[in-house]
Amino acid sequence: MQDKKIIKSSFVIIVLIILGKIMAFVRDALIASKFGTTYITDIYMFSLGVVMLLTTVGYGLTTTLIPIHTENIENKSQQERNVFVSNILNISAIYTIIFVTISIILAPYVIYVFAPGFRENAEVFNNSVYILRVMFTSLFFVCIQSIITGVLQAHKEFSAPAAMAFVSNIIYVIYLISLSNKFGINGFAVATVTGFAAQFLINIPKFKELGYKYIFVINFKDENIIRLVKLMLPVIISTSIIQINLFISRYFATTIYEGAVAALDFSNKINMLVYEVFAVAISMVVYPTLSSYAAKKSNKEYKKALIRAVNVILLIMVPASIGILILREPIISIIFQRGKFDEKAVKITANALMFYTPAMVAYGVRDILYKAFYSLQDTKSPMINSFLGIIINIILSLIFVNSMQVSGLTLASATSAVITTLILIIILNKKLNGINIKYFFKVFLKVIVSALTMGFIIINVRNICFSKIGFNFKGDIISIIICFTIGVCVYFMCIYALKVDEYIYMVELIKKRLVKNKS
Numbered sequence: 001m002q003d004k005k006i007i008k009s010s011f012v013i014i015v016l017i018i019l020g021k022i023m024a025f026v027r028d029a030l031i032a033s034k035f036g037t038t039y040i041t042d043i044y045m046f047s048l049g050v051v052m053l054l055t056t057v058g059y060g061l062t063t064t065l066i067p068i069h070t071e072n073i074e075n076k077s078q079q080e081r082n083v084f085v086s087n088i089l090n091i092s093a094i095y096t097i098i099f100v101t102i103s104i105i106l107a108p109y110v111i112y113v114f115a116p117g118f119r120e121n122a123e124v125f126n127n128s129v130y131i132l133r134v135m136f137t138s139l140f141f142v143c144i145q146s147i148i149t150g151v152l153q154a155h156k157e158f159s160a161p162a163a164m165a166f167v168s169n170i171i172y173v174i175y176l177i178s179l180s181n182k183f184g185i186n187g188f189a190v191a192t193v194t195g196f197a198a199q200f201l202i203n204i205p206k207f208k209e210l211g212y213k214y215i216f217v218i219n220f221k222d223e224n225i226i227r228l229v230k231l232m233l234p235v236i237i238s239t240s241i242i243q244i245n246l247f248i249s250r251y252f253a254t255t256i257y258e259g260a261v262a263a264l265d266f267s268n269k270i271n272m273l274v275y276e277v278f279a280v281a282i283s284m285v286v287y288p289t290l291s292s293y294a295a296k297k298s299n300k301e302y303k304k305a306l307i308r309a310v311n312v313i314l315l316i317m318v319p320a321s322i323g324i325l326i327l328r329e330p331i332i333s334i335i336f337q338r339g340k341f342d343e344k345a346v347k348i349t350a351n352a353l354m355f356y357t358p359a360m361v362a363y364g365v366r367d368i369l370y371k372a373f374y375s376l377q378d379t380k381s382p383m384i385n386s387f388l389g390i391i392i393n394i395i396l397s398l399i400f401v402n403s404m405q406v407s408g409l410t411l412a413s414a415t416s417a418v419i420t421t422l423i424l425i426i427i428l429n430k431k432l433n434g435i436n437i438k439y440f441f442k443v444f445l446k447v448i449v450s451a452l453t454m455g456f457i458i459i460n461v462r463n464i465c466f467s468k469i470g471f472n473f474k475g476d477i478i479s480i481i482i483c484f485t486i487g488v489c490v491y492f493m494c495i496y497a498l499k500v501d502e503y504i505y506m507v508e509l510i511k512k513r514l515v516k517n518k519s
Contacts, residue, residue, distance in 0.1 A: 013162040017277045020165030025335050027169050028269055030176035031188075032341035035262075039124050040185050042254070042261040046115050047132040048192065049250050049265070053243040054139055058146030060236030061092070063374065064228055065150030072224075073154060078211050086215040087222055088147050094218075096143040103136045114247070117254030127185075134189040138196040145200035148207050160206045167202050168195030234379035238370055241386040245393045245416060249409040252401045263345065263406050266336060267352035270328070271360055274320040279313055279364035283371050290375035303435050306372050311443045311502045313364040318444075319451040319491045321357040326458050327483060328353045330476035337473075348406060355411035362417035369424045381427055389420040443500055450494035458487045 035041040065088070072081050103110075111128045112119050118128045149161045175191035183190075219225070246268060253260040286309045293302035324331065329350045337346050370382045393416040400408025429437050461483050469475035495503045 013158050014277060016159065016162035016166065017280065020163070020169060021273060021277055023166055023169035023173060024269070027172045027176065028266065029335050030173065030180075032266065032336035032345075034176060034180050035185060036341050036345065038262070039118075039121075040127075043118070043124065043128045043131055044185050044188065045261050045265040046118070046250055046254065047128065047135045047189065049243070049247055050110065050114070050132060051135045051138055051142075053240060053247050055142045055146075056240030056243050057236050058142045059239050060232050061143075061146045061228075062150040062153070063235050063239065064232040065147065066154050068224055068228055068231075069151055069154040082211075082213055082215055083217055084222070084224060085147065085151055085212060087217050087219050087225060088228070089144060089214070090216065090218050091220065091225065092143050092147060093140070096140050100136050100139050103139075104133045107132045107136065114251055115254045116251075117256075131186065131189045134186070135192060138193040141193070141196040141200045145196070145203060148200070148203045151210070151212065152203060152206055155210055157206055157210070160203045163202060164199035167198045171195045171198055231377075231379060234383040235374065238379065238382035238386045241389050241420075244386075244390055245413050248390070248393055248397060249413055252397050252409055253406060256401070256405050260348075260406050263348045263352055264409060266332070266349045267356055267406075267410060270324065270331060270335070270353055271356040272363075274317060274324070275360050275363045278316045279367050282309060282312060283367040286368065286371065290372055294375045294377075299432070302375075303432060306368070307436055307440055308502055309368045310365055310440060311500075313368060314361070314444055314447050315495070315500065315503055317361040317364045318447045319454055319487070321360045322451045322455040323458065323484070323487055324360075325354060325357045326455055326462065327480055328357075330480055334473065334476050334480070352406045352410045355407050356414055359410075359414035359417040362414070362421040366417065366421045366424060369421070369428055372428055373424075376431070378431070381431075382424070385420050385424055385427075388423070389416045392416040392419055443502070446495070446498040446500050450491050450498060450500075453494050454487045454491040457490050458483045461486050 031041065031044075035044070069081070069084070072084055076084075108125075108129050110132060111125060115128060118124050145164070149164075152158075152161055171194055172188075172191055175188060179187055179191075246264075249264055250261050253264045286305065290302060290305060293299075293305060329346060332346050332349050332353070336349070337343065373379070373382050393412050396412035396415055397409055400412050402408075404411065425437065425440075429435050462479060465479035465482055466475070469478055492503070
């Protein structure tokens with residue numbers, strides 16, 4: 001029954017995230033068309049990257065708030081819960097306003113230190129400072145939204161938080177279509193802040209529906225607040241690793257050539273597509289389940305749920321990464337190649353994406369493993385692992401950047417992600433006195449064999465399509481559709497033939513659901 005609820009909740013979230021990603025790709029295509037791979041785009045991508053790095057504080061707040069507020073829901077009255085949530089909102093707002101004010105003042109120094117390539121041109125430097133200052137204001141909405149999202153998820157309300165990206169991307173698309181020619185990238189920075197505000201606002205109706213009302217209260221000595229802060233700091237460090245590593249890559253990219261940051265970010269967006277649609281949804285839903293089993297000390301059920309979640313991630317992410325690797329050029333061409341984003345930009349972005357794809361699988365598995373550690377109230381292991389990942393990424397970036405440029409930066413990030421994920425598996429296996437790691441690698445081997453078989457077929461189908469249809473927008477779309485259809489069929493046939501339990505289990509659940517709906 002618990003598995004059915006997880007799959008149902010995951011499906012709803014996946015649908016909402018897919019809608020958000022569709023709008024995100026429309027947004028990115030418009031950015032590429034309007035601004036191309038130029039310093040204008042580099043400035044925006046860098047500034048957004050700084051903000052996204054800082055939003056991991058909000059994600060850490062959400063992650064830590066969920067188990068604490070779940071206890072409040074079970075043990076405290078509505079009035080007590082209102083006081084607790086309002087207290088967090090007020091304290092967080094005070095610190096955020098102070099931080100944003102200081103950040104706006106120090107913006108020139110942030111650019112000078114972390115984007116050395118921008119300081120060589122006065123116009124580029126000044127534009128960077130202005131846009132970064134505008135973008136910093138969005139952190140206030142991020143902070144408040146993070147708290148409300150945590151409250152909703154503690155109540156197992158996932159729909160509104162999952163719809164946030166869709167709402168903000170609508171705002172971005174409207175601006176890019178109707179106002180970008182007049183107000184340019186500076187106006188888009190304002191639109192970005194508006195998008196973050198919209199993400200906060202769509203959560204309010206459900207928040208009120210659950211009975212929450214704002215109360216003016218500030219109590220820094222509240223024991224739950226102190227507990228929240230202590231647990232939150234290691235979580236923030238752990239969950240920020242993707243953004244930190246991307247920030248490191250952007251730092252090196254600013255020193256390569258004009259458009260390097262944009263190429264890095266465009267390749268990352270495609271690489272993160274499947275991860276953000278599936279892995280984030282599955283980890284979001286499985287986290288409360290793992291926490292529940294851990295609290296009940298149901299070790300057998302805990303390990304079963306953990307391995308099943310990891311294997312489902314592998315079932316999805318491995319073939320997706322291979323498919324994107326093979327079809328990266330036509331995918332990038334369809335999404336981005338128009339306006340100022342020319343064929344040269346496609347090649348640079350495709351080369352960067354080639355080395356990024358292994359990270360997709362590692363990120364997905366690592367998300368589940370992090371949630372496993374958090375459910376066991378171990379926040380230090382993921383934090384130490386994150387520091388190790390950052391060190392590896394910096395060392396490898398220094399080694400690869402001169403010879404491989406942007407591709408070297410993506411290779412460094414992917415290698416760091418794979419190494420740290422394998423280390424997490426080893427640590428968790430020891431911590432839980434065995435998580436049936438033999439079965440995990442058995443499933444991984446079957447998935448790899450199936451995905452490589454699919455990849456071999458896709459390569460041949462792709463070559464036939466290109467020879468018959470040619471390299472153009474229409475040809476790329478037709479080729480991708482044909483390759484996707486055949487690839488999916490081949491992959492699932494292989495998975496079924498190799499008898500991967502998680503796949504068979506999911507198919508049976510879907511069959512039962514369809515039969516129930518018909519009846």
